[in-house]
Amino acid sequence: MKLRARTSRFVLLAWLVACFAFSALTNLAWLAGSIAGVAIVFPRQAPRAARRALLTAVPLSLTILLLTWAHARFVLHVFPDLHAYAALALRAALIAFATFAVLGRVDLLGALAPWPTLSRLVVITLAQIHALRLLARESWLGLQSRLPRKPAVLDGLANAGGVTATMLTLSARNAREISDALRSRGF
DSSP states (O other): OOOOHHHHHHHHHHHHHHHHHHHHOOOHHHHHHHHHHHHHSSSTTHHHHHHHHHTTHHHHHHHHHHHHHHHHISSSOOOOOOHHHHHHHHHHHHHHHHHHHHHSOHHHHHTTTOOOHHHHHHHHHHHHHHHHHHHHHHHHHHHHSSSSSOHHHHHHHHHHHHHEEEEHHHHHHHHHHHHHHHTTTOO
């Protein structure tokens, strides 16, 4: 069950303050405790939020951290502090987990209703994400249908140029259509 609009605004403000506080944490025990605290505060949203964070933010942040660590180690010939890299990874996981938990609980559009520009921005952003996700899925299915074997990651990367151009064109068109629709409804 979603929270009322006023309560949602309060929770969103608390989330924003918490994210600033989380970004200052460097102690691994405090970061792990904060993850547990978010799970305690949002027990019903915690499993789904954890799964979403593990599928989206954690692999991306770990990849970036590994690449920067490898660059520092093998190109700059410096042995980076592993504690700092672990803290960065945990911090990214914590902020993603808290964000997904909060978004699963609040009524985002209701909370932003007093600010039509923010509401419009959220609607356009969500529509863009949905359109790009559909296009990426459809392009992957098209790639699967054209190849006699199961496509690998390199096949996807080799065909990414055409898909990227299509995504940008579709993104611009969707943003224009959604903006026109919102304007016609008085937003």
